[in-house]
Amino acid sequence: MSKAMDKIVGFCDQYVRIAYNNQTAESIIDFLCADLLVTLDSAKTAAPRATCEVSVSENEQLFSLHRNGEQLYRGTCQRALAYALVNEIIFQCLDKNESGLALHAAAVQVDKGGILLPGNSGAGKSTFVAWLTACGCGYLTDELVVLLSEDSHHIYPFTRPLTIRSASAQALAPYVQFKKDEVLTGESGFMVPHRQLNPDFTPAQPPLSLILFPRFQAGASAQLTELTPGIGCSRLMECYVNARNIPGHGISELARLTRKVPIMEMTYGSFTDLGTLLADTLPDFFRDIFSQPPSC
Structure with a gap:
C-alpha cells in the first residue's frame, strides 16, 4: 500500500493507523471513523498502537482486514468488515488506557x-x-x-x-x-x-x-x-x-x-x-x- 494511503484515528490519546488500498476502502473508513479521524500532527507525540489494513478487491466483492499482518476478517460483507474494524479500534484504544x-x-x-x-x-x-x-x-x-x-x-x-x-x-x-x-x-x-x-x-x-x-x-x-x-x-x-x-x-x-x-x-x-x-x-x-x- 502507498504510504500516502493511510489515516490515523484516535480516542483518549490512543491511536491506530489504518492503511487502505483504494477509494472504496477509504469510503468505508470515512463512514466508520468520521468522528475519530485525527491529523498526523495531533498524533505525532504518540506512536500508533497498531496498524490495520483495509483492502477491497477491484470488483468490490471481497473485503479484508489485517492488523500488523494478522488477518482479522476476509469475506463479502462490508458491514462485517466495518464491525471488525471498529472493535479492533476499541480494543487498541482501551487495552492500556488508564485515563478514566x-x-x-x-x-x-x-x-x-x-x-x-x-x-x-x-x-x-x-x-x-x-x-x-x-x-x-x-x-x-x-x-x-x-x-x-x-x-x-x-x-x-x-x-x-x-x-x-x-x-x-x-x-x-x-x-x-x-x-x-x-x-x-x-x-x-x-x-x-x-x-x-x-x-x-x-x-x-x-x-x-x-x-x-x-x-x-x-x-x-x-x-x-x-x-x-x-x-x-x-x-x-x-x-x-x-x-x-x-x-x-x-x-x-x-x-x-x-x-x-x-x-x-x-x-x-x-x-x-x-x-x-x-x-x-x-x-x-x-x-x-x-x-x-x-x-x-
Missing part, C-alpha cells in the same frame, strides 16, 4: 448535561439512543464512553455510526426514515450515520448529569424506577471494561460518581408514550425535548 473509567454505554446530550445509558449487548441501548437522537437529543455514542475523574466526570464518547439490529428497525420505523443508500447492511443489522437521525451535531464532552439504565422487554409497559447509589454502582460494574488498568480497579471512583448524580432504570416495550413518561418523570432533562414532539 471505560464503560459499555450509549450517551446523549441535553441542555442539562450528559445522560449515560449503560448496558451490555442486547440491553436495547442502541435502539433507545437512536430514538432519542431522532427526537432531538445530541448524539454522543451508542457503545462506549470514558469518564475522566480529574474533570468532574465529563463524558468522553467513542462516537461512531449507530449499530441497529434488524429486529429493532421495525420499532424505529415510525420515528426514523433510514436512507438505505447511506447505511452499511448485513445479515444481522445495519450501521447508520448518526447525522442521518439528527444533522444538528456538535462534538461534545458534557458533564455527567444522569445515569439511565435502559432495558427493553417485549410487551412491557414503560416504567422508570429510581436506583440507590449502591445498586447503581453494582450495575455500572457490569458494564465496566478497563478495571485492570485503574488503581484499586476504580471501584471507589465508581461509587463516588454514583453518589453525585441521579440513577434510574427504565423498562420499555415500545416507544409509544415513552416521551411523555420521560418528560413527566425527568422534566429537567427531557421536558424541552418532548414538549412539542413532531413524531416522538
Whole structure:
C-alpha cells in the first residue's frame, strides 16, 4: 500500500493507523471513523498502537482486514468488515488506557448535561439512543464512553455510526426514515450515520448529569424506577471494561460518581408514550425535548 494511503484515528490519546488500498476502502473508513479521524500532527507525540489494513478487491466483492499482518476478517460483507474494524479500534484504544473509567454505554446530550445509558449487548441501548437522537437529543455514542475523574466526570464518547439490529428497525420505523443508500447492511443489522437521525451535531464532552439504565422487554409497559447509589454502582460494574488498568480497579471512583448524580432504570416495550413518561418523570432533562414532539 502507498504510504500516502493511510489515516490515523484516535480516542483518549490512543491511536491506530489504518492503511487502505483504494477509494472504496477509504469510503468505508470515512463512514466508520468520521468522528475519530485525527491529523498526523495531533498524533505525532504518540506512536500508533497498531496498524490495520483495509483492502477491497477491484470488483468490490471481497473485503479484508489485517492488523500488523494478522488477518482479522476476509469475506463479502462490508458491514462485517466495518464491525471488525471498529472493535479492533476499541480494543487498541482501551487495552492500556488508564485515563478514566471505560464503560459499555450509549450517551446523549441535553441542555442539562450528559445522560449515560449503560448496558451490555442486547440491553436495547442502541435502539433507545437512536430514538432519542431522532427526537432531538445530541448524539454522543451508542457503545462506549470514558469518564475522566480529574474533570468532574465529563463524558468522553467513542462516537461512531449507530449499530441497529434488524429486529429493532421495525420499532424505529415510525420515528426514523433510514436512507438505505447511506447505511452499511448485513445479515444481522445495519450501521447508520448518526447525522442521518439528527444533522444538528456538535462534538461534545458534557458533564455527567444522569445515569439511565435502559432495558427493553417485549410487551412491557414503560416504567422508570429510581436506583440507590449502591445498586447503581453494582450495575455500572457490569458494564465496566478497563478495571485492570485503574488503581484499586476504580471501584471507589465508581461509587463516588454514583453518589453525585441521579440513577434510574427504565423498562420499555415500545416507544409509544415513552416521551411523555420521560418528560413527566425527568422534566429537567427531557421536558424541552418532548414538549412539542413532531413524531416522538
